[in-house]
C-alpha cells in the first residue's frame with residue numbers, strides 16, 4: 320500500500336529562452352484538514368460552524384504567511400473547510416446559499432448583513448480583503464430549486480441542489496466567481512449540475528483564470544472546454560487519493576499542465592490515512608511542488624512561486640499541427656530520421672514481435688507489456704491497433720536488480736470512474752514477477768536515456784516522467800505530429816525511473 324510521510328519540496332525550474340513579459344506570485348496551501356469524526360451523524364449549524372472555524376483559523380494564518388511572501392492569489396483545497404463523507408442530510412449544517420456573482424455584486428465582508436447564514440463566505444471575504452490577495456476556497460453550496468410536478472424537472476425531489484463549490488474573492492473581498500463541481504467522485508452529499516459550468520474570473524495581475532475541482536481534471540467538461548476557449552491558467556482545488564504508477568497527484572498535475580500547455584495551481588488535502596498529499600504550482604516550463612514521504616510529520620504546506628502570465632491569445636491546438644518543443648536545457652533538436660517511426664503504422668497490430676508479451680493489470684486496466692531486459696534496445700507493444708514504441712539505454716546498473724516493462728493499453732477504464740484511454744507507460748515492476756508490473760512502486764535506482772512514442776487517436780496526451788521518491792522530471796523534449804504521433808525524449812535522469820508515461824484521453828469515447 321502506498322502510504323507516505325516525510326515532507327519535502329523539490330523546486331524544479333527550467334527557464335525557456337524567451338523572456339516572459341509579466342509575472343505574478345501564486346500560492347497554494349496543502350491543508351491537513353480537521354475532520355468531523357462522525358460525518359454521517361447530523362449536527363446543528365452551530366456545531367458545524369465551530370468545526371469549520373477551526374479549519375478557517377488555519378486558513379487565516381496561511382493567508383497572512385502567503386501575503387508576507389507577496390502572493391497575489393492563494394488557493395485552498397477541496398473539502399478543506401468541511402471535510403468528507405457526509406450524507407445528503409448530515410451535511411446540512413455546513414451549507415450556505417452562495418449568491419451567483421454573475422447576477423449580483425456582493426462583498427460579504429463589507430456587507431455582512433445582506434444574507435443570513437453566510438459566516439463562511441464572510442470570513443473568506445474578509446481574509447482576502449485583509450491580506451489583499453485573490454483567494455480561492457472550496458465549500459458546500461445549497462441552492463433551493465422550484466419543485467415542479469413535471470417529472471422531467473431536474474430539481475431534486477427535496478427541492479434543493481447541494482453542490483461541491485469553489486468560491487473566489489478578489490483582493491477587496493468581492494465574491495467574483497462560483498463554480499459547482501461537475502464530475503463528482505463518490506460524494507453522496509452533492510448533486511451534479513446537469514450542464515457543466517464554464518466559470519472564469521479576471522485578475523488585474525494575470526488576466527483570466529478558470530476553475531475546476533479534483534476529478535474534473537480527467538474529463539472534457541469543463542476542463543478541456545476552458546482550455547479550448549483560451550483559458551491558460553487553471554485553478555485546481557483537490558482531495559486526491561494517490562495511486563501509482565500512473566495517477567499520483569503531482570504526476571497528473573504535472574502531466575496535465577504540460578499536455579494542455581497551461582498553468583495549474585493545485586492545492587491538495589494532506590491526510591495520510593486517505594493517501595492524500597501532493598500540491599503544486601505548475602507552468603509548462605516550471606514546477607514548484609510538494610509531496611509528503613513516509614516518515615514526514617502530517618502537516619500542512621504552503622507553496623509560493625513567481626510564475627509567468629501565459630499569453631492568452633494562444634489557444635490550445637493540441638497536436639492538430641506539427642509541433643516540436645524543447646523543454647529542457649538541451650536545445651538541440653532531434654533529426655527527422657531519428658525521430659520518425661520507420662515502421663508503417665498499418666502493419667502495427669499484425670507485426671509479429673520478436674519478444675514475448677504478457678498482460679498484467681495496472682490501475683485496474685489490462686495492459687500488454689514487454690520487459691526491458693537488455694542493456695539497450697528498441698521495443699514495441701500494442702493493445703489492439705494502438706502501439707507504443709520505446710528506445711532505451713540504461714545508464715546505471717540498477718536494472719540488474721530492478722525489472723522494468725513497457726506497457727500499452729487502449730480501452731475504457733471502468734473502476735471508480737469511466738474514462739476512455741490510450742496509454743504508453745514504462746514502469747518499474749514491484750518485483751521479478753510479470754504480474755508485479757503495474758503495481759505501486761515509489762522508489763527506483765535504475766536510470767536510462769529513452770524515447771517513448773505512441774501513435775494516438777486523440778489530441779489529448781498528457782506526458783510525465785516520475786523519478787524515485789516522488790520527484791518529477793521535466794521531459795527533455797516532446798514532439799507531436801499532425802498524424803497523432805507523440806514522442807517524449809528524456810536523458811540524464813537525476814533519480815531512478817518509476818514511471819514514464821504518455822497518458823492519452825479519448826474523451827470522445829467516454830459515453831460509448
Ligand SMILES: *[C@@H]1O[C@H](CO)[C@@H](O)[C@H](O)[C@H]1NC(C)=O
Pocket residue numbers: 354358403404
Ligand atoms: C470516507 O469513506 C471511505 C469509504 O467508505 C473511507 O475509506 C474513508 O476512510 C472515509 N473517510 C473519512 C474521513 O471518514
Ligand SMILES: *[C@@H]1O[C@H](CO)[C@@H](O)[C@H](O)[C@H]1NC(C)=O
Pocket residue numbers: 580603629630633636642644
Ligand atoms: C505553449 O504556449 C506557448 C505560448 O504561451 C507557445 O509559444 C508554445 O508553442 C505552446 N507549446 C505547445 C507545446 O503547444
Ligand SMILES: *[C@@H]1O[C@H](CO)[C@@H](O)[C@H](O)[C@H]1NC(C)=O
Pocket residue numbers: 647648649795810811
Ligand atoms: C547528458 O549528459 C551528457 C554527459 O554528461 C552530456 O554530454 C549531454 O549533453 C547531456 N544531455 C542533456 C540533454 O543534458
Ligand SMILES: *[C@@H]1O[C@H](CO)[C@@H](O)[C@H](O)[C@H]1NC(C)=O
Pocket residue numbers: 674675690692722751
Ligand atoms: C526478462 O526478464 C524476466 C525476469 O527475469 C524473465 O521472466 C523474462 O523471460 C525475460 N524476458 C526475455 C525476453 O528475456
